[in-house]
Amino acid sequence: LGDGNEPVCECNTCYTGPNCSEFIPHCTANADGGDPLFLEPFWMQHSTSSALVVSGWHRMSYNYNDNTWISSQLESLIRKLHAFVSNAVTRNRYIVFGAGSTQILNAAAYALSLENTSSQSPTRVIASVPYYSLYKNQVEYFDSEKFEFEGDDHTWRNTSANVIEFVTSPNNPDGQLNKAIVDGPNVKTIYDRAYYWPHFTPIPAPADEDFMVFTLSKLTGHAGSRFGWAIIKDETVFNRMIIHIQLNSLGVSKDTQLRAFKLLKAVLEEGTEIFDFGYRTMKMRWDRLVTTLSLSNRFSLQKFNPQYCIFYCKIRDFSPAYAWVKCEREEDNDCHAVLKAANIIGRQGNVFGSKDRYVRLSLVRSQDDFDILIQRLQKLVSEEVGSQ
Numbered sequence: 410l411g412d413g414n415e416p417v418c419e420c421n422t423c424y425t426g427p428n429c430s431e432f433i434p435h436c437t438a439n440a441d442g443g444d445p446l447f448l449e450p451f452w453m454q455h456s457t458s459s460a461l462v463v464s465g466w467h468r469m470s471y472n473y474n475d476n477t478w479i480s481s482q483l484e485s486l487i488r489k490l491h492a493f494v495s496n497a498v499t500r501n502r503y504i505v506f507g508a509g510s511t512q513i514l515n516a517a518a519y520a521l522s523l524e525n526t527s528s529q530s531p532t533r534v535i536a537s538v539p540y541y542s543l544y545k546n547q548v549e550y551f552d553s554e555k556f557e558f559e560g561d562d563h564t565w566r567n568t569s570a571n572v573i574e575f576v577t578s579p580n581n582p583d584g585q586l587n588k589a590i591v592d593g594p595n596v597k598t599i600y601d602r603a604y605y606w607p608h609f610t611p612i613p614a615p616a617d618e619d620f621m622v623f624t625l626s627k628l629t630g631h632a633g634s635r636f637g638w639a640i641i642k643d644e645t646v647f648n649r650m651i652i653h654i655q656l657n658s659l660g661v662s663k664d665t666q667l668r669a670f671k672l673l674k675a676v677l678e679e680g681t682e683i684f685d686f687g688y689r690t691m692k693m694r695w696d697r698l699v700t701t702l703s704l705s706n707r708f709s710l711q712k713f714n715p716q717y718c719i720f721y722c723k724i725r726d727f728s729p730a731y732a733w734v735k736c737e738r739e740e741d742n743d744c745h746a747v748l749k750a751a752n753i754i755g756r757q758g759n760v761f762g763s764k765d766r767y768v769r770l771s772l773v774r775s776q777d778d779f780d781i782l783i784q785r786l787q788k789l790v791s792e793e794v795g796s797q
């Protein structure tokens with residue numbers, strides 16, 4: 410409550426006033442970060458089943474009663490969820506938790522690079538362009554002599570060198586179901602499955618890789634809870650993950666695990682509802698974007714071929730989290746600047762190891778953010794069509 414006992418709302422950047430109902434005409438459409446607020450309305454409809462009250466005395470210990478920092482109840486719920494969605498094999502696999510998949514991805518690189526202790530040369534870290542920038546940023550920032558980031562280097566495609574390949578599937582930024590490209594006896598692959606949920610993609614088969622990473626952020630939308638998990642085939646790699654996360658943070662917050670448990674329980678109790686909602690919302694957004702840009706020769710979007718989805722038992726379209734926009738005109742080699750001039754903020758292609766002729770637009774933000782994005786794009790396209 411504010412001074413005058415009036416509710417104080419946190420308005421979207423394009424709205425103002427006590428009820429956030431006054432539109433700011435020349436505001437900027439924010440299509441930059443991947444904050445998954447498109448799921449907020451789902452949780453508003455399920456506020457009772459997802460609510461949590463935690464007493465002051467509850468879960469004060471570092472560990473659970475079995476002396477681990479991984480809740481066995483949450484772990485078995487995660488296995489149930491994957492079985493329900495058919496998006497990952499968890500049988501005879503280990504599961505480790507992290508503070509978001511961000512912590513898991515970093516721990517994974519360490520856990521997998523340690524396997525090659527006999528070699529003097531650093532492990533090459535590879536990701537095919539366009540790639541999610543965190544892989545590169547973590548390797549470069551933590552600056553360990555164990556790794557070197559090579560990006561998308563074709564010379565490493567068939568190699569005896571120590572290589573870690575990050576495969577993002579569906580990919581951030583372009584939503585494609587990527588597969589590993591590097592082959593060799595000392596190649597380890599980390600499959601980042603953050604978006605492998607029916608909200609964003611058909612599920613052609615359960616993912617069955619040696620090392621798979623998932624996150625609550627893009628499943629329920631609770632990015633702020635910082636919860637992710639890895640599904641791991643090899644016990645030694647699992648043990649290294651445990652040691653790494655123990656040294657790094659002594660495990661994952663018990664409050665977060667409780668929140669994740671409550672949310673996933675609500676998800677499972679509602680059957681297919683969150684996936685229906687997620688798909689419907691993302692598909693509607695994608696269709697609106699495709700329609701908006703369909704009149705344009707200046708901007709193009711990534712293309713998808715529909716695939717059979719074993720979750721819905723039918724052929725389904727993709728409904729990606731991001732648009733990977735290409736500026737087609739010769740002179741528009743800085744697509745980010747082109748959109749910025751039209752009051753749209755996206756993310757530059759070079760952040761993903763790609764050309765600046767590309768820009769990523771986030772489609773997972775709030776409905777207001779998306780509506781404003783479409784308005785700005787409509788204006789841009791109508792100016793282009795009007796000038797032809």
Ligand code: PMP
Nearest residue numbers: 443509510511581603624626637
């Ligand atoms: N992997 C991919 C491909 C992502 O897009 C993101 C978030 N944008 C992450 C991992 C990290 O997510 P979090 O740490 O919230 O789990």
